[in-house]
Amino acid sequence: MAMLSDLRIRVERLIRGDVRNEDISRLLLDLRDLSGGRDTVREMGDFEAHRRERNKGVVTATVSDFFTQFQFHLSYTLADRPVIIDDLPSDIATVLRVTFSKLNDDILKERTGLERAVVKKRLDSLCERIAKGSDGRFFIEARTQEDAELLKCLTGYLIVQPAFDEARLFDEFVDTLISNNLLKNGERSSLASTKSVLALYAVACMHRCVIVLKDGKQAKLEAFIDSSFGKIQVGAVGSFFSKKHGKNASIKFPVYETEQLAANCCDDELRQAPQWSETHLESTPGGRLIKLA
Structure with a gap:
């Protein structure tokens, strides 16, 4: 008091x-x-x-999220390097989750045709199936066309927030x-x-x-x-x-x-x-x- x-x-x-x-x-x-x-x-x-x-x-979390996104885009998008679904970066799950958390509902709906809750469920499933092969490369097990579309969507944005x-x-x-x-x-x-x-x-x-x-x-x-x-x-x-x-x-x-x-x-x-x-x-x-x- x-x-x-x-x-x-x-x-x-x-x-x-x-x-x-x-x-x-x-x-x-x-x-x-x-x-x-x-x-x-x-x-x-x-x-x-x-x-x-x-x-x-x-602030630390915001800096961490942006650095995660920027490092990915510096290595791929800004380097004119395509994202290969059978050779993904080791932190791809973090990259996808960060981007998903910052995309607003309207953009998600426009790009995927789905509500946020549905996209999150698909993202969770995709991340759970990311595995490391014997050659050291990361890939998505039992991948589907939906996985490829979601990967393309979420790696297409660098969000400054x-x-x-x-x-x-x-x-x-x-x-x-x-x-x-x-x-x-x-x-x-x-x-x-x-x-x-x-x-x-x-x-x-x-x-x-x-x-x-x-x-x-x-x-x-x-x-x-x-x-x-x-x-x-x-x-x-x-x-x-x-x-x-x-x-x-x-x-x-x-x-x-x-x-x-x-x-x-x-x-x-x-x-x-x-x-x-x-x-x-x-x-x-x-x-x-x-x-x-």
Whole structure:
């Protein structure tokens, strides 16, 4: 109860517009164990506690899923190499399951003519029949035409999907406050001005953190300005070896998206910098992203 009364005081300051980074920090840290299954609140609390390195959570899972897809497409699609049903990569089951989990129902129905539940059943059956031959090659036992069609469908997409965005983070943050009696339903609108502050605080918190995957591969999180809309995002940067080009290929994809325009919340020096990979950032209670100096 003592902890909750302390947190309530911090929430009351936010309601009054008295925004302090230390209040956001303390709320994120303490709410991670009170999140009630709200992934973004738990995730940002863990980022606050472990800013240098992360090896679990929704961002780590998102990075792992994308790397799995990208490595496959780098080896096959982008290398003009066909997928041979009698010589599949060892992680083909993971590739198929990741892609299936990210394809929406409409695309699945359009490509297969089937509902998601039916496709999942067929995918489970296919994955259970993946075997390793005496020659070391992986293949599908007792394969059918349906297997071939499903394989073609699920290896035809490289899906870029962020872990979450500022809207989900703010909504789950507020819902967690309400569920723990730290905010009353009637006070929800009073926190609206905190949305942009929380969005940029999350950017600064995630920036330059290293994501370590189970296979040892790493990705570095970097804040950047989206070139299409000028919005601030956080991306994961990873390096892969391309056999086709005989060298490493670097790729960055978004893991956290905001609606914050760099033109409105960054100074000229930061906006004009080509990249922020080596720049330390911090957010201000006034809703700006600045260079730590």
